[in-house]
Amino acid sequence: MNPLAEIFSQGEEVVSGQTVDSNAAWLSQQLNELGFTVKRHTAVGDRLDDLVELIGEIAGRADCCICTGGLGPTCDDLTSEAVAIASGQALQLDGIALRQIEAYFSNRRRPMPDINRKQAYFPARALRIDNPVGTAPGFALRIQRCWFVFLPGVPSEMKAMYSAVREQLLSRFTLRPARLVSLRSIGIGESAIQQALATLSLPGGVQLGFRAAPDEVQTKLLFPADFPRSEMRDCVQTAASLIGDYVFAIDGLDDGRGGDLLTVIERGMRNKNYRLAELESASGGLLAAKCHGRDWLAAAFIARDTAGAFRQLAVEPDSEGDLAKAAERLAKRLLELHSADFALVQLFQGTQDDYRHKDKSISLYNCLLSRAGVFHRQHTVSGGAQIKQNQAALLSLDLLRRTLQNPCL
Amino acid sequence: MNPLAEIFSQGEEVVSGQTVDSNAAWLSQQLNELGFTVKRHTAVGDRLDDLVELIGEIAGRADCCICTGGLGPTCDDLTSEAVAIASGQALQLDGIALRQIEAYFSNRRRPMPDINRKQAYFPARALRIDNPVGTAPGFALRIQRCWFVFLPGVPSEMKAMYSAVREQLLSRFTLRPARLVSLRSIGIGESAIQQALATLSLPGGVQLGFRAAPDEVQTKLLFPADFPRSEMRDCVQTAASLIGDYVFAIDGLDDGRGGDLLTVIERGMRNKNYRLAELESASGGLLAAKCHGRDWLAAAFIARDTAGAFRQLAVEPDSEGDLAKAAERLAKRLLELHSADFALVQLFQGTQDDYRHKDKSISLYNCLLSRAGVFHRQHTVSGGAQIKQNQAALLSLDLLRRTLQNPCL
Known part of the structure; x- marks a missing residue:
């Protein structure tokens, strides 16, 4: 049975939604990898009563809790005070912490504002955690069953201090990472x-x-x-x-x-020095944008519709309306023009109105031509215009991925 | 005194840190603007006991709670079941919800998997909230003092459903929205x-x-x-x-x-029936992708670099290396070729390596040509490749926006 952990984020900016709390996710990943089971995230604002109450709740049900925020110098930074109340320990000046804070300012040739002294006060039996990149040291202590670790809310400071926290946790808990x-x-x-x-x-x-x-x-x-x-x-x-x-x-x-789709494609393309030329319609540039900066993208074309695709590549259109055949003719032209190994052509059936309307769908035709042969795929794509656009780009790229992973290639 | 609200996010992916919970921040902002005071965010995983316990806690201390996640079709989606237990109400099949889910699949020409039926079951006295973009409808009901609203965790679905939730909240609470x-x-x-x-x-x-x-x-x-x-x-x-x-x-x-940047541009372009032709390099298709499906985008070209841009438009390159001049020559060609009102050309100075390296920057040149004159802008763009790509697309579009908002045009 893994020890139970919780994450607690403190700050008005989190609870009011001004800041997305990315610390909680980052810390959870770290704790999960260490072998904790993370059961809860909680965020509250800068009110002393709320903080004391929450610390009390967590102290009774978790084995470990990492808290971020509320360690700054201003009057709305109340974490130490709340911990002192919840743990029944008085706040004491930590001389080493004070000298670290003074050094932070003197290194920057700035006088230390008086209010920063506050950041050197911790509950009497707490363990100081040094902050190598900012003014706020952290601290850790046990309250009831739970080992609490308090870190600053600034992500770069919190992450810089985590390696020391990790060592502490490994020595305090018996952990078996999943x-x-x-x-x-x-x-x-x-x-x-x-x-x-x-x-x-x-x-x-x-x-x-x-x-x-x-x-x-x-x-x-x-x-x-x-x-x-x-x-x-x-x-x-x-x-x-x-x-x-x-x-x-x-x-x-x-x-x-x-890896993600592009990483998988990148591996396949680089492996054999392949080059791709593509013409896209339904994705309107997004396919090229997803591949941007990759050396293997030799050429990219955007067409509004099938007629535009024929114009773009200066191919004589045929009137049969067979999109699979049209895509293959266009792909042949692309392969010739750009001496690529793969030509990917994406066309679609449906009006511009079908495309924009979230309740209507379009038929997507993808043709991938290589010297080894031709692959066709057809999909029905629905949802709002942006969803259709993104799906079209992904499905075209996925045809390339499938071809690259095809053992017969 | 504002009514007290809480946000509750459900899902193993949130509590384990696989997903950063952006829903909580977004919903808090909305509730704050409506006139609620948001006191807490809580996230728990997919365990029935934890869900029931948390719903019980919130039911006793908040006036309103918005919950996201756990409404999917799979076995780890337990929200309805937890609400049924916490509220003492049995789950009932909602016929309208079932037909909506069936329609979602038939519109996409896919058979409805049996397990999706589950998404049409709600606690007996709950109010259904339609989902215009996905399979999972939401629901709302009172438990003890708290009005709970349950929405899917997929941000696009949650946001699409929020306007209906907002109307509900305005009619249920006495709010003084700031x-x-x-x-x-x-x-x-x-x-x-x-x-x-x-x-x-x-x-x-x-x-x-x-x-x-x-x-x-x-x-x-x-x-x-x-x-x-x-x-x-x-x-x-x-x-x-x-x-x-x-x-x-x-x-x-x-x-x-x-409105957002595209909305502002859309207004300006439609207002006078303007048409745009563009050639982009640093944004690699993303500029076109952002404008996709807009009637005023007459033509879009992607070039890897300045030499590629000259090739794309079949213009004889000059050797002076003056990017502003090059961009203007290319813009003239675009304007002629596509009988557009605006030609936007985006070039950049810097190697592919500069482009990819997050600590290096590139110089971005934008030229916007119209019959009324020519506008040039130069920017330094830094950050990782994706940030550079996005910034390039935005800065080019912003030149178009500035020109459209120019009262002298």
Whole structure:
């Protein structure tokens, strides 16, 4: 059983929404990797009563809590005072902390404002945590069952101090870090993945979870610390086979198969010095923008519609309206013009009105031409204009990814 | 005394730190503006006991709570079940919700997986909140003293549903919303704005705040509910003059001057039926992608560098290396070729290595040519490759915005 941890963020700017609390996520990741189970995040503003109450709640239910914020010099920084009340310990001047704060100012040739003295006062039995980059030292102490660590809210200071905190935690707790493996997929929804995995029987102690991000769905397998590595690989491989070739990468196995879609494509393209020329319509520049700065992107063209695509590449349009055939003719032209290894052409069927309307869908045609052959794919894309645009870019890139991962290539 | 609100985020991905919880900040801002006092944010994972416990705690101390996450179709989505237990109400099938979910899939020509049925079950006395963009409807109900609103965790779905929630809250609570005016600017940093506003003396009760978003900086003035309108307008006007023409829009005055950068440009272009042709380099397709689907974008070209730009438009390059002159020649060609009203050409000085390196900067040249004249602007752009790409797209669009807002045009 992992020790239970909580994250506590203090500050009016967090609770009023002026600041997105990225500290909580960062600290949770660190604690999870160390082998804690993080059960809760809580944020409250700069009111003494609220702080004392929350510290009391956490002291009774968690084994460890990392708190950020409220250590500054101004009157709304109340953390030390709240801890003193909650722990029943008086605040004491820490001489070393005071000298560190004085040195911070003298190093910058600035006089130390009087109000900064306050930052050197800690509850009597607290352990000081040095701050190498700012004025506010942190501190740590036990209250009831919980080991509390108080750090400044400025992310760069908090992160600079975390390595010392990590050492403290490793020596105070018996920790067994778990192992997270993520199967990253495109073109398949969360519920379809769950159905595909219906027959998967997970070994005891392995947890299954899902995360839908705008650009992909992640299927997450969390293995206990002592889970055998070969059994873990088998389990991941079985899950990947059940989901199928929607999976473009697997993170967490340290076998070089991880990364986001662009990283996977980058690996495939660089590996064989391939070059890509592309013409996009439905994604309107976003495909090129996602590949921007990559050496393997030889040329990119944007067309509003199929007629515009023929104009852009100076190809005589045919009147049959067969988009797959049109895409292939355009791809041939691209391959010739830019001496590329791959030509990717993206066309779509549907009016501009269909495109903009969130309740209407368009048909997306992708054609990828290489010397080894031609690959066609068709998708129905729906949602608002920005969602359609992003999906179109991703689905075109995914055809390239599939081709690069094709063992017959 | 404002009613007390809390935000509750549910999901293993939040509490484990895989996802930074931006929903909590966004919702807090909305509730603050409505006239609530937000006292706490809490996040917990996908464990039924933890959810039931937390709902019980909040039910006893807050007047309103907005919860996100846990409404998906999979086995780790437990919110409805937890609410049923905490409220003592059984789950019931909502026929309308089921038809909405079925329609979501049939619109996309996909069969509805059986597990999605689960998303149509709500506690017996709950009010359904329609989801116009996804499969998970939300719901709202009272438990003890607190009005709970449950929304999906996907930010785009949560935000799309919020306007209905806002109406509900306005009718259920006696609120005295403060009035928020945002001065939206591009090309100037938060601290430079703060310096520019040093001489601004704000009337009592008016709060000044800042928010730095990836695409803009917002200067926020929060006026009390009963603040006189004309005095408010004067105060905003003074602040806008002090910041200068970096301000591209003012939100919150209901005078048609609000909106994001693209909205402002859209207004200017449509107003006079203008058409734009553009060639971009440093933004690599992102400028076109940001304008995608707009009728006024007549043509878009992507070039890797200045030599590529000359090739793309079949213009003979000159060897002088004067980028401003080069941009102007290319713009002339664009204007002729596409019978546009504006030709925008974006070039940059710096190697591909400078572009990719986060500690190196590039010089960005923008030239906007219209029949009324030519406008040049040069900027230094720094940060990682993606930041440079985005900044380049924004600064080019901002030159178009400045030209459209120029009263002499």
